[in-house]
Amino acid sequence: MSFDVLQEKIKAKKNPTVAGLDTRVEYVPPYLLKEYTDKYGETLEAAAGAILEFDRGLIDALYDVVPAVKPQAAYFECLGWRGMKVLEELIAYAKSKGLYVIADVKRGDIGTTATAYSEGWLGVTRVGSADCPVFDADCVTLNGYMGSDAIKPFLADCAARGKSAFVLCKTSNPSSVELQDMVAGDRVVYSVMGDLIQRWGAGTKGKYGYQALGAVVGATHPAVLKELRRRLDGVFFLVPGYGAQGGTAADVRWAFDELGRGAIVNASRSILCAWKKTGGDGHDYREAARAAAEKMRDELKEYITVM
C-alpha cells in the first residue's frame, strides 16, 4: 500500500529520480535501428525490436543508479500490438532488476472501463476462473477530469496489491494554464484537483505518511510546487519537466518535505539522448545514460537529502 516501496528504493539509492523511457524511434542510435531494419525492413516490427534492445540496455545501465523507470505508453502504442508486447517485456525486465515501474498512461475513464484499465495496468484480468496478470506495473499515471469514478477502481487495486497511482494536477507544459489555472471560487482548477486527489486517497497512508494516490506537479512551476507541497500533506509528487523542459534542481527542491521525502523527479530526454552529446555514434548510449543519471542525482543532492 501507498508509496512505501518507492520511498524505500529512493532511500536505498539516495536518489529521488525516475528515468522516463520515452523512447521515440529517433532516440535509438542509428547503428542499432539499422540492425533491425536490415532484418525486418522499415517496419513497426523493426522499430519495436530496436526499442526493446535499446531500453533493455538503458535498464542495465541505470538499475543501480535510479530507483524507478517510467515507460511512456504512447511510444509503444504508436508501434501497435508489437509495441505493447515490448512494453510488457520491459516492465517485467525492469521489475526483475529491482526497479519500481511507473506506467505513464494517463488513463481516465469511468466505471467498468476504469476497472478494465486498472486490471490491465495494476491488477489482473479474470478469464473464467483464472486471474491473469497483464502489464502489472507498480504504479500508473491517471487523469481525474471525470472525477472519482475514474480513480476508485485503481485505488482498489492499490489496496489489494500494494500499488500506487499519480493523478495529473498541475502539468509542466505551457498550455497547462488554459484549464488548470482558471480561477474556481477561491481556488484555481489545479488546487481543486489537488484537494480532490488528497480526498480520494484518504485512508491509504503508509508508514512514511504518504497516501497511495499521488499528484503530478511540473518542475516548471516552482512557486506552485511550494504552494501545493504545503497544501497537500501526505500526497506524493511526481515531478516532470526537469532538464529539457527547463526545471532545475533548485526548482524541484520545493516538491520535497523536510526529510527529503514525498517526491520523485522525472528525466527522460537528458538520459535517453545523452549519447547524442558525446560525439560518438551511439555505441556508448549506456555509459552516456548512466553518466547523465549520475549527474542529475548529484545535482539534486545539492538541494535534497533523502532521509
Next chain:
Amino acid sequence: MSFDVLQEKIKAKKNPTVAGLDTRVEYVPPYLLKEYTDKYGETLEAAAGAILEFDRGLIDALYDVVPAVKPQAAYFECLGWRGMKVLEELIAYAKSKGLYVIADVKRGDIGTTATAYSEGWLGVTRVGSADCPVFDADCVTLNGYMGSDAIKPFLADCAARGKSAFVLCKTSNPSSVELQDMVAGDRVVYSVMGDLIQRWGAGTKGKYGYQALGAVVGATHPAVLKELRRRLDGVFFLVPGYGAQGGTAADVRWAFDELGRGAIVNASRSILCAWKKTGGDGHDYREAARAAAEKMRDELKEYITVM
C-alpha cells in the same frame, strides 16, 4: 476534414447512433468463450480470440443499421498485446464494412508524446523512410485537461488525413460534477472546456458546418446538452449515457441542431448484451444486437429527423 464523412454515413442510414464495442469478457456468450478456453485454457489468448469472434459477429449484424462503431480501448488493453492485436484487426474489419470507427481512448498527453499517440491512432508512425499505419481509426476521443498541447498534434493528423476527434467536455457519470461543475468565473469548468474545444478547432469546419474537433457531452444531463448545443455552434457532439446509464431519446434530442445534425449517440451494453434478455444461451447474440440497434434507431426517430 471535419465530421463530414460521419455525417454522411449517419444520413445514409438515417441513424445517428454509434455502437460502443465495450466488450468485457463477461459479455461474450459462455458457449463462445468456452470454445476458446477449451482450446487455449483460461488465458488472455482465449479471451482475445473469443472477443475477436464476438465483435466480428456484432459488426456483421450491425453494419447496415449503424453508421459507426466505437471500440473502447480499455477492454483490449486489459488483455495485453493480444488484445491490442485484436483491436487492430477489428478496426480494419469495421472499416472494410463501411463503418466509421471512433477509437475511444481518451488519451491526453503533451508535445512529442501527444504526437506519438496521434500517429498511433489516426496517423502513421515513421520508421526510417517508411510511413507505417498503426490503428488507423477515423476518430479518437481525447482528454483536454493539459490544454491545447494535448490536442494540436491530433488536429494536424485530422487536417492531413481527413480524421476527427472528440474532447471530453461534460461526461455522463455521477462524479463528473466534482471537477466539471466547479464554478470558474462566470462559467463552469465544462463550459470553459467547451469554449476551448471550439477555439482549438477553429478553422476546420466542413461542408455541414462542423469543425474537426467535437465534444463529449453525456446524455444524462439534458439541460446541459441544450445549453451547450446553443453555446457551441459548429461543435459535433458524441453523446454517451443512453440506455443503461439513464439517458432517453427525449433527452438526447437536445444534442442535435434544427436539421437533426451535429451529434451521434452511443449505446454499448444495451446492444452488446441484448442476447442476455432473449432467454437463449447467446447463440442469437447477432440477431439480438441488431434488434436492439434497430429499436434504438426507431426511438431516436421519434425525436430526431436527420436531414
